[in-house]
Amino acid sequence: MDKKTITVFTPAYNRADTMKRNYQALCRQTLKDFVWLIIDDGSTDNTKEIVAEWMQENNGFEIRYIYKKNGGLHTGYNAAIANADTELMMCVDSDDYLPDDAIERIINFWRENGSDKYAGIVGLDYGLQGYVIGDPLPDQKSVNLIDLLIGKYPIHNGDRKNIVRTDLYKAVAPMKSFPGEKNFNPHYMHLQISEKYDFLVLNENLCYVEYQPEGMSASILKQYRNSPRSFAEIRKLYLSFRQASLKFKVRQYIHYWSSCMLAGSWCGLKNFNPLLLIFSFPVGVLLSFYIRVKTSKHKS
Structure with missing residues (x-):
């Protein structure tokens, strides 16, 4: 053949x-x-x-x-x-x-x-x-x-x-x-x-x-909750893109912090911008709290 x-x-x-x-x-x-x-x-x-x-x-x-x-x-x-x-x-x-x-x-x-x-x-x-x-x-x-x-x-x-x-x-x-x-x-x-x-x-x-209700395209908050280290790894890749805008990077820092909070540990980010990392921390904590509340009845 x-x-x-x-x-x-x-x-x-x-x-x-x-x-x-x-x-x-x-x-x-x-x-x-x-x-x-x-x-x-x-x-x-x-x-x-x-x-x-x-x-x-x-x-x-x-x-x-x-x-x-x-x-x-x-x-x-x-x-x-x-x-x-x-x-x-x-x-x-x-x-x-x-x-x-x-x-x-x-x-x-x-x-x-x-x-x-x-x-x-x-x-x-x-x-x-x-x-x-x-x-x-x-x-x-x-x-x-x-x-x-x-x-x-x-x-x-x-x-x-x-x-x-x-x-x-x-x-x-x-x-x-x-x-x-x-x-x-x-x-x-x-x-x-x-x-x-x-x-x-x-x-x-x-x-x-065709999107299925239980597929990866649905329930993104549940995915954030159940796979925080995986999402932190994605954010680390996003933050390595030098051509990205400041707005894009701030959003990724926020999500990175949220993933760390959900994982319960620092997720190994290197070569970060200290100012953006500090600035995004409180918002990331709030986002992680929001995800926990919204998914508290559906964590699996």
Whole structure:
């Protein structure tokens, strides 16, 4: 079997019901130049059995299945990256699915424009009703994800679909894990990669997205409460971006202090601005108190 160009990986935890839509969309792809890698994050439903059935069907593409102990989305990324052997990778969550020609458009675009100068491609996510989530990307050949994060462009940030060179993923993976914490956003790795590389812009719908109430996109205060060291680690990365505005950095210092308070310890920030650190401390303490109050009945 010829080596494929892209790995579509799907971290899944008890999503056998929603993964069917993902699978059917992959079966409809106009180009089957991909591997579907399913990372089962300790599911207790019938995910394994359903995937085994799909692997026996004549669907035109290879399905790989890996079962691991439940550890959260970032550990699913770690497992996928460790086991991928294609040129590119993209995550399609268990409750999302691709437009029928997404793989063909992605690969054609990369073959025409890609090189080792770029980290990959960034495109758009759409809601199931056919609207772009957030604003389109800047009308230019490439963009840096850090610039998007810090607000360099006059657009509303939304969900993006990142297609990443596998070798660059492997260079920054695995993400560290903190005991008992499962909400470490894998976008951390995309930003690490963006410290050296830009992403090609493909202002097209590359994925249909449906948010689940229990997903990472919901209950952000609960995530702050349950994974404070993980969020402190993200704030430390944000604070290392020299091109960020003062307003952006003050906000990150506040969140950093809040995470430290929730973790019950100093979270190892280095090369900090003493004035901003002191100025943000009382607000960060208030934010941590607010998070504790708002999540006191839902901590798990």
